[in-house]
Amino acid sequence: MEWMSWTIPTAAFFGAIALILVAMTTWELRSPSVVRKGFLPIATTRGDRLFIGLLGSAYLHLLVIGVTGWSIWIAFALSVVWLLAVMRWG
Known part of the structure; x- marks a missing residue:
């Protein structure tokens, strides 16, 4: 059986999602x-x-x-822009 390889970028991604969820929960508790x-x-x-x-x-x-054929970093940047736009103006 093969296990998932936890690379630094993978761990950073899931860590960032966890931090966002903690921050959003704290924000919701302080200001509904x-x-x-x-x-x-x-x-x-x-x-x-x-x-x-x-x-x-x-x-x-x-x-x-x-x-x-764009770089993964361009795709990442577009994804972040979309997320910020939805959070601000959605």
């Missing part, structure tokens, strides 16, 4: 979010926007890597 409507077609809270942003970033990253 208000439902609002942005450019997304539904009313969302901060947690909703985080989930939609992370999911959209993953699909965008895979799309850019699969369809274009």
